[in-house]
Amino acid sequence: MNILETDGEALLAALRTLLARKNLVTETEIAERMEATDNASPGQGARMVARAWTDAEYRALMLEDGTKAAEAMNIPMRGMPPLGVLENTAEVHNLIVCTLCSCYPRAVLGYPPFWYKSAAYRARAVRDPRGLLTEFHTTLPDGMKIHVVDSTADYRWMVLPRRPAGTEGWTAEQLAAIVREGDMVGVTIPSV
């Protein structure tokens, strides 16, 4: 049998049967993981951000332990690397990159955008973050310091952006709708 020429569906069925027969993983676990992967999208991270903007206790949990904060929003984190959340403040803006590969907090942001994996983004984020932000049309206030976070090892990082002016009194649902994936990577900042 040439494995490269075998029908993919048949191969997958055979692999799943073997995994189950050897008690390595159950059909239920596979189904759970497929559902989690299908549901992972920037909308999940946006729900966390919106809740942090409206709930001080949740915000503290999110900065202390991103994994627990995700689980508190029913985002499955089992088997995922630990999630760290870095807060943008009036003094510091965070920008996330993975220069070694493309580590990305998939559980809460889904698949990385195409540019995140590009050699150009990975090289320029660490050498010229201010030039890079300009190309994303992001203007930081004068005096704002940048922390470029090179995600090299066992954590996955997301940014908790600052809540934009003009959103006073908004509900968490309204707030979640304005948070984009770039805001949680740090290449953009939320605006209304």
Added chain:
Amino acid sequence: MNFAPGDAVVVKDDWPEARGPAHIRTPHYLRGHKGRILRYLGDHPNPEDLAFARPAEQRPLYHVTFPMNELWPEGRPKGHSDDELVVELYEHWLERP
């Protein structure tokens, strides 16, 4: 865990990849550079062994911060001398200056 937040550290100027097959999570551009421990991130199995399916010891992992102006002395914009680069590094890559 040998380092505390605020400790000065130097990244080893070591190149295991030049000696044979290796899986290294310490970026090239940091080797030999001085930084400062920002936070401890827990112990994790050493990825340099995991990548080769060898038994992997638990190793302390830290967030280490480096001044951007020292990493890239040329071509940095003026007036942003406090920009920093923050990277996860394993303890066995760090030394005291």
